[in-house]
Amino acid sequence: MKVKALTGNEAVAEAMRQINPDVVAAYPITPQTELMHKFTEFVADGLVDTEMILVESEHSALSATVGASAAGARAMTATSSQGLALMWEILYIAAGLRLPIVMAVINRALSAPINIHGDHSDTMGARDSGWIQIFSENSQEAYDNTIIAVRIAEHPEILLPVMVTMDGFIISHTMERVEVLDDEVVKSFIGEYNPKYKLLDVKNPVTFGPLDLQDYYFEHKRAQAEAMENAYKLIREIDEEYYKISGRKYAYVEPYEIDDAETVLISLGSTAGTIKDVVDELRLRGMKVGALKIRVYRPFPRDEVKEYLSNASVVGVMDRSIAFGSVCGPVCLDVKAVLQGTKMANLPVVNYIYGLGGRDISPKDIEKIFFELEKVKITGEVPNLPRYVGVRGEEDYVGEKKGFKIKN
């Protein structure tokens, strides 16, 4: 094990070097570009056996990756924002074909307007595509999740593609202390890739991606849904194995100071780190606050979220993307859905849309959120529309025109 100073991009590139995929097809886009710069350096230096394909667009990148994976190769790629959006049709194809592709998504805002900075809108746009989605809080997690993802994707009862995400620029370009496992340890953890079906196996010819009519499509999709259910059951086993080789214990969610917390703030990605600091600070002042970080977002950790919210009196859900036209952001929708029909069905849940387009979220902002949640807990007046954190003019608008006091 070595300790290195690596940015998020470098950490994932390092993980990829150790995974040594057979094929990588990629196209540059900020803020993913440096990840591929680093990885292609490894290719040029002969440190990996990877067949590196520089394609003409992200649509081609994922198409080539899908082709390689179907052929029987361990195939990976990486992208962000518009790149992920360009891949959109192939995302569903990769999942439908049940190909164990691992893709790093460096979370960046979707246009328009063009913004190259970190938010979750790109990944959230793909949340129904059938990909497993794992969010990384920092460079260490980005490194670990990439390696774990290979095992999750290739598990014979899962066989679904996996997106490992990290916040664009915030994590991708920030140098942090990362513990890097030995090459041999990673190699033996991920093992050999032995798919049941591969196009290059000419002795056992198969057809990938045939036509389904009305009589079979639904059954195939049902089987795919079952695979996602299996993922929900099995990812913890792979996390457990990884703990044994790394000493780092990962779970679907990370509770922080949650046991006696009356107020819980849920978040994904780098902001979870900031929230933990604020929780420490507020605890010193006697506030019973806690945090819940969601690491595995798809499949959604329904039992874990229910378990850790069972003692709370008020919940805030941080969304770094908007689900336009819906009553709240994507993560908030999932949280509300799992609480439905339980004894927590009337637990006040407040949605905080924040950090879009890389807008910074500071400890002070989070403190304000906790104070607001305190107020909601005391008054019982719950905003039933999202609160937009730090948007200039929002306080005036909400205060004067809409009035904060909207009864649930």
Next chain:
Amino acid sequence: MSELKKWFELPVGAVIDEPGSAIRYKTGSWRTFKPVLDKSKCNDCLICWIYCPDNSIIVQDGKLVGFDYDHCKGCGICAEVCPDKSKAITMVLEHQ
């Protein structure tokens, strides 16, 4: 067509793991026109066999013997390419 399978009986990812299984799907039911052969006019040039997109011209010992009506979709290419001096194939309406 065989009995329809249940969702948990299907190969992963809708992969078709039996090569050549398409032969069981009888596309002949799609026809509007069917090719009819007048063997007396045919000199076994096999041009129709080369052009048939559905592999539905039956050839035995280098001689044209007939059509695979289970799979012929009635596109009429065979009748079209049959040389003018022969015109051994005519397309007739299916119900005739």
